[in-house]
């Protein structure tokens with residue numbers, strides 16, 4: 037179907053991908069870390085002896101917890117074990133190249149001292165900025181920092197989800213000004229910020245703010261040139277989000293892959309994208325009572341590899357507790373992922389999609405610089421045979437084990453552009469990377 041071409045003042049301002057160095061850097065991260073932290077870590081999904089079944093950071097919306105009780109939690113916020121450099125070191129060890137921190141979630145509580153509200157860290161027993169030291173610690177480890185910001189704000193008196201009356205509209209104007217002030221404040225305070233990860237932009241009231249949001253994006257980019265903003269920020273002239281009324285992506289990458297992954301490259305429409313993922317089913321903030329399936333490191337590594345094979349970044353979420361500690365389960369997974377990454381990172385960083393037919397043994401990733409192809413093998417078939425079908429005539433130069441270059445695999449051409457290699461009696465102890473060097477001539 038042909039694209040429609042409505043004239044939009046606030047639709048996509050660019051067709052296709054950004055190609056500047058900042059976006060190239062984003063594209064090559066592969067692995068990121070998300071941190072959801074706020075006063076919701078204090079109840080940790082529990083109130084009055086009952087356990088909330090929803091996501092811990094949403095507990096304020098639960099009828100089981102009085103709003104008033106929630107709105108006073110900040111008086112107890114005192115994370116005495118908060119150690120930003122330990123967090124940054126752990127993220128580094130895991131192999132994360134960027135991180136996203138919740139500066140303000142839907143509840144409106146600000147982890148930085150904001151001039152524009154009293155509902156911030158300043159007025160907690162802790163009393164200090166959380167974000168500044170975190171940015172500094174991650175910068176020191178060479179991990180790029182992105183700021184999560186929820187537009188939806190349950191604390192601001194001017195916030196509305198719909199604008200039904202004149203009163204709503206004038207209240208919302210004060211909220212818009214507040215939002216603008218806070219965003220510019222964040223970028224001024226933390227000028228090494230590489231981008232913003234927006235959320236809470238689905239309400240009808242925000243969907244009417246195409247012009248305001250567009251101008252604000254321009255202002256933010258004036259503060260930090262090249263600032264990376266995903267598709268979950270601006271609505272277009274008709275209130276469409278992510279993709280404008282002509283079907284074009286608004287923003288620098290698609291932000292729609294939440295706790296799910298595209299199946300095929302076609303599903304990504306060739307866009308840049310990130311997948312943000314929880315370790316349990318749907319918990320972002322700290323919940324003391326994880327129910328249901330908790331992912332293992334190999335499940336998470338498979339999601340990471342699959343993301344890279346489809347040209348996306350994979351961002352794994354952590355939810356520190358009220359004291360500022362990372363729970364044991366999360367630490368263990370970070371360590372396990374880090375162990376695998378330390379050996380196999382060359383199949384992740386600077387890698388992306390190659391249009392070779394996917395095989396059941398796992399995923400291909402291609403190094404964007406060298407052109408080398410990695411076979412990341414998750415499944416060994418009973419016949420020990422790994423099939424390779426290339427998309428064009430190439431000549432295979434060398435196929436070898438990434439972690440043991442003396443282990444060479446001899447490809448057997450079984451038909452045009454189709455080969456097999458033999459794993460023999462090798463057992464897979466963990467996801468294994470086999471490197472393919474090839475020439476374009478044949």
Ligand code: JFZ
Pocket residue numbers: 091093094235236292294312320
């Ligand atoms: C939002 C938040 O409500 C949640 O608490 C968490 O911060 C997460 C990262 O983002 O949840 C969403 C947002 C968007 C979708 C689903 C859940 N979505 O587009 O499908």
